[in-house]
Amino acid sequence: MRGEKFAIGIDVGSTAVKLVLISGDRKVAHFAVEPTDPRISEQASRLIREAREKAGEEVPVVATGYGRKLVREKAREVTEISCHARGAFHFLGREGTLIDIGGQDSKVISVGEGGTVLDFVMNDKCAAGTGKFLENAAVRLRLSVEEMGDIAAGTREEVSISSTCTVFAESEIVSLIAQGTDVPSIVRGLHRALVKRVVAMARTLTVAPPVMLSGGVAKNRGIQQILSEEVGLEVLIPEDPQITGAVGAALFGLDT
Amino acid sequence: MSVLSYIVSYSIAGKLLLRARRLRDSRSLSRARWDTSLIAPPLKISAWTKELISRHYLKGRYVEGIKPVAWVTSGAPVEFLTALGLCVLYPENHAALCGTRRVVEELSEAAESKGYSRDLCSYARADIGALLTGKTPVGKLPRPDLLVACTNICQTVLYWYRVLAEHFRVPLVVIDTPFIYEEATPQAVEYVKIQIEQAITTAEKVAGRKLSWSRLTRTLELSREAVVLWGEVLSRGRHVPSPISVFDQFIHMAPVVEMRGEEETVRFYRALLDEVEQRIRKGMSAVRNEKKRVLWDNLPIWYRLRALAERLAARGIAIVASTYTNAWAQLSDLMDPSRPVESMARVYLSPILNRGAGYKLSLMKEMVREYSLNGVILHSDRSCKPYSIGQVDQRKLLTRELGVPALLLEADHADPRSFSEEQVFSRLDSFAEMLGA
Numbered sequence: 055m056r057g058e059k060f061a062i063g064i065d066v067g068s069t070a071v072k073l074v075l076i077s078g079d080r081k082v083a084h085f086a087v088e089p090t091d092p093r094i095s096e097q098a099s100r101l102i103r104e105a106r107e108k109a110g111e112e113v114p115v116v117a118t119g120y121g122r123k124l125v126r127e128k129a130r131e132v133t134e135i136s137c138h139a140r141g142a143f144h145f146l147g148r149e150g151t152l153i154d155i156g157g158q159d160s161k162v163i164s165v166g167e168g169g170t171v172l173d174f175v176m177n178d179k180c181a182a183g184t185g186k187f188l189e190n191a192a193v194r195l196r197l198s199v200e201e202m203g204d205i206a207a208g209t210r211e212e213v214s215i216s217s218t219c220t221v222f223a224e225s226e227i228v229s230l231i232a233q234g235t236d237v238p239s240i241v242r243g244l245h246r247a248l249v250k251r252v253v254a255m256a257r258t259l260t261v262a263p264p265v266m267l268s269g270g271v272a273k274n275r276g277i278q279q280i281l282s283e284e285v286g287l288e289v290l291i292p293e294d295p296q297i298t299g300a301v302g303a304a305l306f307g308l309d310t
Numbered sequence: 311m312s313v314l315s316y317i318v319s320y321s322i323a324g325k326l327l328l329r330a331r332r333l334r335d336s337r338s339l340s341r342a343r344w345d346t347s348l349i350a351p352p353l354k355i356s357a358w359t360k361e362l363i364s365r366h367y368l369k370g371r372y373v374e375g376i377k378p379v380a381w382v383t384s385g386a387p388v389e390f391l392t393a394l395g396l397c398v399l400y401p402e403n404h405a406a407l408c409g410t411r412r413v414v415e416e417l418s419e420a421a422e423s424k425g426y427s428r429d430l431c432s433y434a435r436a437d438i439g440a441l442l443t444g445k446t447p448v449g450k451l452p453r454p455d456l457l458v459a460c461t462n463i464c465q466t467v468l469y470w471y472r473v474l475a476e477h478f479r480v481p482l483v484v485i486d487t488p489f490i491y492e493e494a495t496p497q498a499v500e501y502v503k504i505q506i507e508q509a510i511t512t513a514e515k516v517a518g519r520k521l522s523w524s525r526l527t528r529t530l531e532l533s534r535e536a537v538v539l540w541g542e543v544l545s546r547g548r549h550v551p552s553p554i555s556v557f558d559q560f561i562h563m564a565p566v567v568e569m570r571g572e573e574e575t576v577r578f579y580r581a582l583l584d585e586v587e588q589r590i591r592k593g594m595s596a597v598r599n600e601k602k603r604v605l606w607d608n609l610p611i612w613y614r615l616r617a618l619a620e621r622l623a624a625r626g627i628a629i630v631a632s633t634y635t636n637a638w639a640q641l642s643d644l645m646d647p648s649r650p651v652e653s654m655a656r657v658y659l660s661p662i663l664n665r666g667a668g669y670k671l672s673l674m675k676e677m678v679r680e681y682s683l684n685g686v687i688l689h690s691d692r693s694c695k696p697y698s699i700g701q702v703d704q705r706k707l708l709t710r711e712l713g714v715p716a717l718l719l720e721a722d723h724a725d726p727r728s729f730s731e732e733q734v735f736s737r738l739d740s741f742a743e744m745l746g747a
Contacts, residue, residue, distance in 0.1 A: 120732065135740035159733075171744045173709055175718070176737060258702050260710065 061307025206276025
């Protein structure tokens with residue numbers, strides 16, 4: 055692979071670190087996804103070293119995500135907003151509204167020509183409306199986050215979770231269980247609560263179709279289904295939604 | 311004793327020392343802590359600003375028993391109090407100062423532990439905390455003899471000042487200003503006029519003298535002059551690149567708020583205008599590498615001025631105008647010294663916060679055009695509900711109707727506990743990328 059032009063994009067999120075090595079023809083040559091380690095710099099260095107070994111020494115690194123400052127090898131930092139927009143456009147080739155539900159925040163981005171950002175809103179004050187909301191509930195229900203999505207997608211029964219607060223929602227789950235409510239209908243209700251929160255935020259922008267979904271939570275079938283219901287539009291999802299931001303970062307790397 | 315200490319500590323030694331410090335400061339700008347590779351060095355007038363503010367609070371420290379003291383809200387008709395010779399203190403400005411000195415958290419906690427909700431304005435919490443603990447960065451606040459609360463900025467002041475009235479057991483004058491949806495009706499003007507007349511009667515009793523109408527007229531003239539000059543200073547921000555940023559405006563707005571109607575305030579703003587014009591002639595810009603120009607809506611984030619200024623300047627973003635600093639420049643054409651009370655009624659009915667959200671939107675649109683702006687930052691201020699309500703719609707309409715990118719930034723004007731540094735900077739970085747800066 056030596057001699058070709060490459061770039062590395064690394065997205066250091068609160069839950070996972072995603073790295074992508076992209077070639078000059080904008081193909082993903084290598085990628086890695088790991089849970090975020092508290093020693094971010096060391097983890098990023100190791101992942102970058104492995105990717106560089108595959109490509110050659112001089113591969114530029116563009117860092118994004120909350121831990122981007124801790125990536126020592128970076129040639130440039132770009133925010134997740136720009137990277138997700140660019141990555142989603144790369145995969146889907148569409149302008150529209152991109153929703154990214156991350157581990158600790160969620161974002162809605164109006165994507166323009168070529169993956170430029172026309173407008174955005176973020177929720178970062180509260181865990182409700184983020185992946186954390188489901189993670190928390192999963193612990194209480196003794197389920198894995200992956201199972202949760204399939205359970206939510208696999209039922210039509212649903213209870214309403216009225217609390218919009220992650221902590222109070224957990225108490226609500228406890229009382230629903232105590233009342234003998236089915237776990238799947240609680241799970242679907244939780245997904246609805248999360249999606250409603252994100253859609254309410256999206257409506258503060260002009261929601262232009264198509265609606266696209268990226269970030270780790272996009273792999274969740276329950277979220278996909280309920281989001282489509284709530285916005286009344288088809289939801290497009292990139293090939294591998296979790297690495298969308300890292301791909302966007304790598305594409306910025308190819309520019310330089 | 312108190313007369314002696316007022317004369318010695320304030321009138322003689324205090325004033326002299328502060329003047330000496332101003333002379334020393336004005337010779338040396340090396341004390342600047344802001345990164346001057348990104349931002350122009352502080353305006354030379356900063357030394358004078360510091361002298362004015364220090365003297366204001368020093369006077370407050372020794373004035374008890376010498377002159378009657380009035381505590382007033384930031385939008386209160388102050389000219390009759392000044393004309394009556396009262397020493398006027400602004401708890402909101404004091405709280406803002408506590409914000410810049412980063413003591414609001416401690417003061418707030420003192421208020422909260424006595425049952426004041428954290429949802430209450432952080433200015434109110436800081437001042438009530440200062441009252442309860444006796445702690446203040448200015449040494450000591452004078453005990454009021456009169457309280458004047460005007461509801462043209464919010465309804466919180468009504469309850470806040472009732473708390474003060476109960477605490478100090480002094481008269482409280484409330485000037486109630488009906489909300490203006492379109493234009494002030496003659497009835498609204500008359501209603502406020504009558505209240506100001508009644509307030510004058512109460513203040514005369516507290517001052518122990520009759521109001522001299524010629525002094526009131528003179529005070530209004532001076533007030534108007536300062537306001538007009540302040541407006542001139544702000545309008546120089548239209549120059550590209552701008553010689554002055556909102557961060558300069560936030561720092562140098564204190565005199566037009568708390569020392570309106572004084573001769574020195576007029577001289578001060580004349581000097582500031584001169585200095586800003588000199589900057590234009592020299593081609594000096596507030597942000598060294600101005601690439602994009604932005605409007606700021608709402609109050610400043612007092613405890614992070616420097617961090618915000620530097621972060622934005624590093625990307626070539628200059629915030630050159632603000633609806634907040636503009637509020638004190640907007641009222642000049644309503645001030646009419648020949649009809650003092652009626653014109654005061656009109657002036658104090660008209661602040662931006664006493665008008666509809668649609669009015670603020672149209673003002674922002676006008677400012678975007680006049681100042682050649684590329685974007686708008688709307689500070690959603692947890693403490694200031696009247697200023698923040700409507701911002702979600704205003705943001706959407708600015709984007710849709712003017713095609714100007716706009717960002718909603720959640721924080722608080724004085725309480726750092728409502729400020730998440732990483733999140734705020736992450737949003738600002740994303741916004742900068744969106745602007746192409």
